[in-house]
Amino acid sequence: MKQTRSLFRRFLKGHFLFIFFPPIVLIFFSAFVGFSANGEDLNTLNQNTLNQFYFMLFLFGFIIVAFVVMSWLFFLRLRKRLTRLQEVMSFSANNNSFPKPISVQTDRMDEIDQLGSSFNWMIQQLEDSRRREYEGELLRHRLIANLSHDLRTPLTILRGHVTKLNKESISLEGQNSLTEINHTITRVGDLMDDLLSYTLLTSGKHPFGPTSTDIVRLVRASVAAWYPVFEEKEIQLDVDLPAEETFYWEADPKWITRVLDNLFQNILRHAAEGKYANIVVDVKKEQIIVADRGPGMDNSSYECGAGIGLSTSNYMLKKMKLKADFTSNEHGTRVTIGRA
Numbered sequence: 001m002k003q004t005r006s007l008f009r010r011f012l013k014g015h016f017l018f019i020f021f022p023p024i025v026l027i028f029f030s031a032f033v034g035f036s037a038n039g040e041d042l043n044t045l046n047q048n049t050l051n052q053f054y055f056m057l058f059l060f061g062f063i064i065v066a067f068v069v070m071s072w073l074f075f076l077r078l079r080k081r082l083t084r085l086q087e088v089m090s091f092s093a094n095n096n097s098f099p100k101p102i103s104v105q106t107d108r109m110d111e112i113d114q115l116g117s118s119f120n121w122m123i124q125q126l127e128d129s130r131r132r133e134y135e136g137e138l139l140r141h142r143l144i145a146n147l148s149h150d151l152r153t154p155l156t157i158l159r160g161h162v163t164k165l166n167k168e169s170i171s172l173e174g175q176n177s178l179t180e181i182n183h184t185i186t187r188v189g190d191l192m193d194d195l196l197s198y199t200l201l202t203s204g205k206h207p208f209g210p211t212s213t214d215i216v217r218l219v220r221a222s223v224a225a226w227y228p229v230f231e232e233k234e235i236q237l238d239v240d241l242p243a244e245e246t247f248y249w250e251a252d253p254k255w256i257t258r259v260l261d262n263l264f265q266n267i268l269r270h271a272a273e274g275k276y277a278n279i280v281v282d283v284k285k286e287q288i289i290v291a292d293r294g295p296g297m298d299n300s301s302y303e304c305g306a307g308i309g310l311s312t313s314n315y316m317l318k319k320m321k322l323k324a325d326f327t328s329n330e331h332g333t334r335v336t337i338g339r340a
Helices: 007-039 042-095 111-166 172-202 214-230 253-270 298-320
Strands: 211-214 236-240 248-251 277-284 288-293 320-330 334-339
Touching: 042 111, 042 214, 042 236, 111 211, 172 298, 211 214, 211 253, 214 253, 253 288, 253 298, 298 320, 298 334
Parallel strands: 236 277
Antiparallel strands: 211 248, 277 288, 288 334, 320 334
């Protein structure tokens, strides 16, 4: 067990011994002088008393000055040690990294050394926790990537059998079942793609290149690309984009397009029965608004199919210092994208 010593006890011991020891010596000295002065005349006694007064005055002055100097040196040393510890902590906070361990006396530890030892132990625990978290995250990413790859083969086989059965002569009910199976296979494949995309995104595999982006122009291009798909599904598309005004975000154009693609895809998958989509760009508020008249996000189909895609979109928006506010009920869903 390490031997400990009290920093403040040492301070009190040194300073109070220094204060009380000289007066005790002075008392003995005064008694000796007084005893030896019994046989002297009055003038000599008065002279000795005056000399004793000056000596006491000098002694107490010396004690006060020495006490102040010793206290100043003690607290200056204490301040240097605390400042060094504070600088190590501030460096980690400013550089978003773990601080370096500080040196401590291991033979005899005072309160400051114990604080430094606890600080070093905390750093070690945080480093171990980060290493375990990184290993777990790496294992999870590898597992998801392998799982997504391995599931593609049975899905391809299932789709092949569905294609063969479609060529056979079966009842209308069987044909409807095959259509639903084929639709389910497609949805599972899309979910796997979303899961793999989210895994690659959170692991830093998707490059992030923020630049000054013309939002109105980007939304117009995205709507133009999706317009034939909405038209094919007979979804009324209500678009309100400014003709001349615009605003700019410091964002990655590919990521913004990916977020819009996810929102449009969710309308097709889960809100197509509403037959309506509203896309608005508000230049004054610097917002992108996407709304539909579907069953809302509380619908089980929406919850099962859109969670991963929305998580991916939210992660991208947060990275670009943006946010998406969702308002949903049984009459539809409204998504507002703006600055965080």
